[in-house]
Amino acid sequence: MYIPFPDRYSGMHYKNCGMSGLKLPLISLGLWHNFGGVDDFYTARCMIRKAFDCGITHFDLANNYGPPPGSAELNFGKILKLDLQSYRDEIVVSTKAGYGMWDGPYGDWGSKKYLIASLHQSLKRLQLDYVDIFYHHRPDPQTPLEETMEALIQISKEGKALYVGVSNYSAEQTIQAHKILASAGVRLLIHQPKYNMFERGIEKTLLPVLEKTGIGCIVFSPLAQGLLTDKYLNSIPLNSRASKAHGFLKSTDITSEIRLKIEKLNEIAQKRHQTLSQMAIAWVLRRKEITSALIGASNPMQIEEIVKCVKYRDFSESELNDIDAILGS
Numbered sequence: 001m002y003i004p005f006p007d008r009y010s011g012m013h014y015k016n017c018g019m020s021g022l023k024l025p026l027i028s029l030g031l032w033h034n035f036g037g038v039d040d041f042y043t044a045r046c047m048i049r050k051a052f053d054c055g056i057t058h059f060d061l062a063n064n065y066g067p068p069p070g071s072a073e074l075n076f077g078k079i080l081k082l083d084l085q086s087y088r089d090e091i092v093v094s095t096k097a098g099y100g101m102w103d104g105p106y107g108d109w110g111s112k113k114y115l116i117a118s119l120h121q122s123l124k125r126l127q128l129d130y131v132d133i134f135y136h137h138r139p140d141p142q143t144p145l146e147e148t149m150e151a152l153i154q155i156s157k158e159g160k161a162l163y164v165g166v167s168n169y170s171a172e173q174t175i176q177a178h179k180i181l182a183s184a185g186v187r188l189l190i191h192q193p194k195y196n197m198f199e200r201g202i203e204k205t206l207l208p209v210l211e212k213t214g215i216g217c218i219v220f221s222p223l224a225q226g227l228l229t230d231k232y233l234n235s236i237p238l239n240s241r242a243s244k245a246h247g248f249l250k251s252t253d254i255t256s257e258i259r260l261k262i263e264k265l266n267e268i269a270q271k272r273h274q275t276l277s278q279m280a281i282a283w284v285l286r287r288k289e290i291t292s293a294l295i296g297a298s299n300p301m302q303i304e305e306i307v308k309c310v311k312y313r314d315f316s317e318s319e320l321n322d323i324d325a326i327l328g329s
């Protein structure tokens with residue numbers, strides 16, 4: 001029987017999500033990769049246990065995570081039942097809909113028909129009565145934003161999600177979504193954009209909007225899918241994401257230019273007595289607008305390593321300048 005580490009909350013920090021009362025851990029765990037039906041269930045279960053033992057209270061899913069699509073939710077539902085059933089109120093579970101999930105015109109994008117049906121399916125797979133956060137996964141150019149938001153409003157009012165969020169929305173789309181939801185008395189709790197040292201597009205556009213509107217921000221792929229670790233310094237290790245045929249990170253993404261940057265960043269991390277992955281997470285968390293860094297992992301040791309960065313998150317001005325110089329920004 002799994003008994004969570006009693007001191008699990010002492011090493012983690014929890015931050016209010018925007019201007020809401022919901023606190024999220026500085027580090028959250030996403031189940032996009034390595035939790036699907038094709039993956040090893042035992043390892044997946046160990047990672048969830050390890051995360052919870054480290055004070056990670058937030059787990060992020062989507063209808064289509066797997067492969068096959070839906071299987072990450074199925075596996076997480078099983079793990080919750082097996083290990084964490086009596087800890088449900090200590091956990092924030094999110095899921096999303098917005099990418100292709102089932103055949104035909106109602107299984108993709110952002111219609112009310114799709115979003116409501118998808119959440120019902122997710123709740124069944126997760127074996128839950130409600131999720132804490134439900135996101136629209138990406139903007140839909142063919143559905144009026146009012147309709148997509150109407151779905152989020154209904155979901156929120158029916159209590160099938162306690163909070164709602166958007167992901168991959170532009171700054172302008174976020175302002176509009178926030179307005180529509182607010183007019184119905186529903187808070188846009190959170191935005192989930194991509195952000196890491198190599199992809200800083202949100203700094204000038206989205207982050208100021210989130211701060212002004214009081215929307216929280218959880219950033220995905222803060223390690224650039226593993227590039228911002230020391231694993232690709234010399235080669236492409238077997239079983240790494242870049243080595244897998246179905247992966248979103250391609251071995252061709254690891255160019256000599258990227259490798260040079262990783263090497264230089266690694267030198268700065270070493271001077272800080274941190275691993276590169278710890279420094280990369282601390283770096284995204286330096287921005288006050290950011291509530292949580294949403295990491296992925298393929299084994300429990302990676303989670304244990306990353307969480308240690310919570311204790312050492314400060315950067316000197318010269319370190320930040322050196323990092324900017326390496327990144328070319």
Ligand code: NDP
Nearest residue numbers: 030031032220221222223224225226240241295296298302
């Ligand atoms: P990361 O950038 O954190 O990459 C995770 C990968 O980095 C791991 O799978 C592992 O790669 C490697 N890694 C992690 N920790 C370490 C470590 N300590 N040492 C060495 N390597 C390490 O995030 P993801 O790209 O996985 O995204 C995280 C989450 O964000 C997803 O699970 C999902 O919840 C969410 N997401 C949301 C999207 C959206 O559109 N809203 C899109 C994409 C993700 P390896 O497998 O090679 O060991």
